[in-house]
Amino acid sequence: MTLPSVAADPDATAGAAAVAAAARAGVRTMFTLSGAHVFPLYDAAHRGAAPLRMIDVRHEASAVFAAEAVGKLTRTPGFAVVTAGPGVTNAVSPVTQAHFSGAPVVVFGGRAPELTWGRGALQEMDQAPLFTTITKSSATAHTPDEVGALTAAAFTAASTAHRGPAFVEAGIDVLFAPAGDVGTAVPGPGGRPAPDEESVAEIARLLREARRPIVILGSDVWADGAEQAALDFVTALDLPAIGNGMGRGILPPTHPGCVTRARRAALTQCDVAIVVGAPLDFRIGYGTFGPAGTDTPVIHIADSTDQIATHRTLAASAAGDLGGILRTLCDLVGGPGGWREWRSGLREQADAAGAADAPLLTAGGDLIHPARIYGELLPRLGDDAIVIGDGGDFVSWAGRFVQPARPGRWLDPGPFGCLGAGLGAAIGARAADPDAPIVLLLGDGAAGMSLMDLDTLVRHDLPVVIVVGNNSAWGLEKGPMQLLYGYDILADLAPGTRYDKVASALGGASELVDRPGDIGPALDRALASGTPYLLNVLTDPAAAYPRSTTGL
Template sequence: MQLTGAQILMECLLEQGVDTVFGYPGGAVLNIYDAIYEYRNKINHIRTAHEQGAAHAADGYARSTGKTGVCIATSGPGATNLVTGIATAYMDSVPMVAITGNVSRDLLGLDSFQEVDITGITMPITKHNYLVKNIEDLADTIRKAFLIAGTGRKGPVLVDIPKDVTAQKYEYTPKTPFPAPRGDFPYAERFEQALEMLRKSEKPFIYSGGGVIAAEAYGELKKFAELLDAPVSSSLMCQGGYDQTDPRYIGMLGMHGTNTAALAIKNCDLLIAVGTRFSDRVLCNANLFAQHCPIIQIEIDTAEFNKNIDVDLKMKGDAKEILAHLNGMLPQRQHKLWMEEIAEWKALYPLVQEATSEEEVMPQEVLETLDRLTNSEAILVTEVGQHQMWTAQFYRFRTPRHFVSSGGLGTMGFGLGAAIGAQVANPDKRVVNIAGDGSFHMNCNELSTAAQYNIPVIELIFNNQVLGMVRQWQKLFYGGRFSQTTLDRTTNYEMLAQAFGIKAFTISRRSEIEPVLKQALALHEPVVINCHINPDVNVLPMVPAGGSVENPILEM
């Protein structure tokens, strides 16, 4: 049947199972938005306050579901406003398709109004991108974009479509989504080598990364840990990839990881890394990381082998498939003394924040109360900073895709848009965005989106009137010279929320924590909670720059 390019785009989105897109209209995407109007009963569209919010919402939708998120923006500034969100998704391997409009083909390259080379701009931060100059290529380009975004090491793909291409007509033929290509799988001798290393080990240590969640390998990881009889640590991106109430779980590893994880990496005789790229926030100092033990790395992306640290055995492929194969070969191991030692460290070094007065509000108590009231089942989204680390430390993530955060890029302003996307994707779950007051000011305009669509996200602001993480570094390493990290903003958060048509609550004393959280959770509408905390509450443990992950700072 003959359809316009814009209609072909809609049909291809439906082919891929897309039910929701996030975006903002403009001149170059007028034809696309006319088609969105036509398809409004088949595809839900959420208009955000800013294109960056649309990219983050598509990201939050993807992270919380495993499906590919979709965002749409017009040419020029609309497209460039997506860039931070695309880069955020790229750094954390999140599947996303960003669709941008551009000026008509006859105006390309002429510095036309709202023209920009968005494919050139985004080349370093996408898995692939396309400029569709011929309508006959449009349908298969969209299909390829989804295939690339959602297979292998996942990530964002951008499709730029000139306005006249969306207006042209062409024959549309429906197709089922392209089948995913079969990925690499290690040779049999690699498995034999791995089994020999696992058999010899008396103190094995499993470190899991975001690839565990991307591959949906959490069941296989749990079985592997039980068969190997080993402790499990995780990266920031793998929160919930292993049940954190399980006795084997010992917390995060890295700059703000637990001391138990630090002692485990210091004393283990084998490190098995699953779905992780060994980022600098984990290694801290690559020259001092796990130098005493062999390392097995299970990873889907060849580029991550020996990039940040040398490993002894590389196993390239899908984490779920590799772990399942290992589980079928691995006999039950027993490491009673090692696991008893781990349990002793956990008892000796719990994560504890000590209040200076009876009514002081401590982030730990706020998050542990939230955990209890939600039965560990809420989706927690975060901005970036101290509150991000506290969330990972103190909320017990029991299942995957319940922690949504910008890890690799560390994007302040990510959380509220991502929370909106996660809530739209999971209407039956409670979604809470944990924010710092610094991050909140970057994208608080998206409160208008939550209010307009009555998206019942809870915006919980840890308000300490400082840029807490940067200030913490200034306190430790810059002689307490707090250059531009004391905010002293006069923002009235309660009045601001009310201006957007949103209810607001305040927590300023410890006794208010549980009553306020209960009230907020009982509502089925967007809520802002202004939670006052002391600016001198720090994130601990902490490994200083250049330090060894095995020797974190435990107190300040």
């Protein structure tokens, strides 16, 4: 193989055009795993006119999960660069997760040379078609002058509602070649048509006539920058509301309208459901609300028309700028309706549910109940803390107990449910926010998929507290299999695996915790350490989460 010539000017190559487009789109960090096919991008990011911080990981999936976290937290696209072949195919699952979550991400992939295409070069495959159904755009730059323009277009696509990932690839010879123009501008997000005024008026009419309304605020409310409008809407109209995904924290847990802990009653007893910025998927019963046997009206408000549900009949819908729609609705409705008693009753149920959790949150005994971990963690979390969930049963408890005080402080895999996303998310979160406490709640099953990237946290000095809920089982599968078959197989892991020793071997700090009373002091040490710190907490395998849905 003849080595390509290296340009004296790192900004003269097509690879530099991709980096320049990323920088103009607001990118400050590139997440990657070293690969020769994309060396020109590294060269430009390292010594070019638009330098980027580069964080290299131990698996390409973690690079994309990190970029997804940046996209979710900052609401500007994250940027991952992966090498050709397996580097690109390793990105498929995290790109799919970003697609399901509506997270703005651009993934740039290396590719076999154009000059020898069709002759069987190393890792020669047409990669862009892999992403056509899970991205906003998927394109191949066949010439040097296309690289900058296609990368800029990818950033525009990723940041235009409905947001999501975009993929660009270019051959190694294309990236090393000179580019005619590396100054391609990055157009801003595409415009959206104004929502239909009659549709918004109909939503206002349905709400005014309601007596038991419920509002569900989803991830797109945060992504669309509509969190203040949503808070004002709920507050001014004295409505009850539930946060979903990144919508958690739009209403702080002390807000009188926050009834997340009364979720079952709210969803099954309402007479109108208003879903804003969330799909009508399995997480909210596929859009079935109200008492059994009733045709409860459902209103769907989305950031783009293609996100409006089509699998069920809607009483009304509107698409467009979510903040503008909510402000218009607030004006049209005018003030609180006849639902104050309903809202107050739901809030009382939510408070009662919280009080009923006290015995679990303080549980003692010889074995650690997973809820006790949250009983110790919650008082130690400030309002600015970022909490990341990566796991099944253990993180289900987090969904129940962790109620963020602010929006944009909660990360989970979303409806795609991809285990192993947590370490990448923690890397991205720390890159996006250098100062906030970050706690990764990691099931022991999920730990097996990505724990090597604790090495990345150590090498790049990215302090994160990792709490492993170690019940030595695939808890999310063990219980359902027992329920279906009367037994379970393939659901047990080795008891007491020393994930803390793995963390120590990788250069992090760690502790094994096997007594309830030791959890709090261990958390104090971890949070004060300023270093990647893993707590391996051995929990009771019999303490399964009492779930009511499996997503099937």
